[in-house]
Amino acid sequence: MLINPIKFYRPQTIQEAAELYSSLDSVKLLAGGTFVVNNLKSSKKAGRKTNDNLISLKGINELKGSSLSKGSLTINSMATITEIFEFSGLKDNLSVLKDACSTLGTTQIRNMATIGGNIACRYTWTELPAVLIALEATLNFADKNNKPKSMSAEEFFLNSAKTDDILTSIVIEHDTDSFCSYQRFTRSAAIDLPLGALCIRTDIASGCFSNTKVVLNTTNSFPKRDSTLEAFLNGKKAADNIADSALNNIDENILGKLNNEYQEHMFRISIKNAVKNIIKDLKTK
Numbered sequence: 001m002l003i004n005p006i007k008f009y010r011p012q013t014i015q016e017a018a019e020l021y022s023s024l025d026s027v028k029l030l031a032g033g034t035f036v037v038n039n040l041k042s043s044k045k046a047g048r049k050t051n052d053n054l055i056s057l058k059g060i061n062e063l064k065g066s067s068l069s070k071g072s073l074t075i076n077s078m079a080t081i082t083e084i085f086e087f088s089g090l091k092d093n094l095s096v097l098k099d100a101c102s103t104l105g106t107t108q109i110r111n112m113a114t115i116g117g118n119i120a121c122r123y124t125w126t127e128l129p130a131v132l133i134a135l136e137a138t139l140n141f142a143d144k145n146n147k148p149k150s151m152s153a154e155e156f157f158l159n160s161a162k163t164d165d166i167l168t169s170i171v172i173e174h175d176t177d178s179f180c181s182y183q184r185f186t187r188s189a190a191i192d193l194p195l196g197a198l199c200i201r202t203d204i205a206s207g208c209f210s211n212t213k214v215v216l217n218t219t220n221s222f223p224k225r226d227s228t229l230e231a232f233l234n235g236k237k238a239a240d241n242i243a244d245s246a247l248n249n250i251d252e253n254i255l256g257k258l259n260n261e262y263q264e265h266m267f268r269i270s271i272k273n274a275v276k277n278i279i280k281d282l283k284t285k
């Protein structure tokens with residue numbers, strides 16, 4: 001057997017899942033399984049103890065799909081990366097989600113992996129958290145008594161993505177006037193996993209950056225806002241020369257903690273490209 005014996009549950013509602021989750025010990029939630037199943041296999045191989053119970057969220061229809069209504073996008077936590085990429089409502093600020101989903105992992109991973117797993121797995125290098133912080137997303141949870149709870153994505157990752165609840169959905173306001181860019185880079189062309197990523201979201205008011213959010217994912221800690229670069233950009237005219245000067249106004253406390261010069265260099269290039277893309281989009285809008 002590839003994994004240790006485990007008791008498998010497949011509830012049909014969030015209420016049932018919450019009841020099981022609160023009543024069982026040594027329990028793990030299962031979404032797409034791209035991390036969970038790998039971990040069960042590698043833990044058994046390494047002789048480590050694994051959970052006794054697994055609750056699959058796959059039978060819960062309430063946790064599937066996405067919808068755009070009254071100016072907000074709701075993505076339910078079991079939506080896969082491919083389903084999000086294919087969702088027709090990803091326009092304006094929301095189109096950055098399409099960009100991030102298009103390059104995340106491989107086709108097989110995108111078909112299986114869910115947004116809920118990407119957020120709740122507590123691996124610092126996954127990609128959607130930076131995008132969700134930049135888009136000021138709200139995360140909705142059901143606690144073990146099935147009581148709803150909400151928190152901003154930024155607060156969730158500042159708290160190191162700790163939760164004992166079931167993530168149910170992600171809500172993002174659709175904003176037709178803001179501009180976003182997502183950039184990622186890998187260690188080499190042969191390795192898909194990101195070595196760094198960033199998302200910039202801004203309003204352009206009277207031709208100037210305003211209310212800008214710059215979120216850097218260095219992959220060795222959870223994504224963080226770079227308030228130095230945000231302060232530099234806000235109020236500056238959205239013109240090509242700003243992309244070069246942005247490079248001298250990055251929070252060195254974040255870049256200084258990077259593993260190597262290549263990563264730092266790629267961050268600088270990615271920031272420049274993100275600012276340039278936003279200016280290009282502004283010109284074509």
Ligand SMILES: Cc1cc2nc3c(=O)[nH]c(=O)nc-3n(C[C@H](O)[C@H](O)[C@H](O)COP(=O)(O)OP(=O)(O)OC[C@H]3O[C@@H](n4cnc5c(N)ncnc54)[C@H](O)[C@@H]3O)c2cc1C
Nearest residue numbers: 031032033034035036105113114116117118120126127167
């Ligand atoms: C080969 C490979 C390449 C990858 N490449 C990338 C990449 O390029 N970029 C990237 O961002 N990611 C990448 N990933 C990671 C992938 O995105 C995550 O594995 C995936 O998003 C996790 O989703 P899942 O549905 O498979 O989660 P699962 O493996 O089912 O669960 C992951 C964790 O989240 C918890 N969880 C899941 N859903 C919920 C919920 N609704 N509420 C509370 N807790 C929950 C589970 O209990 C578990 O601890 C890669 C993974 C692999 C294996």
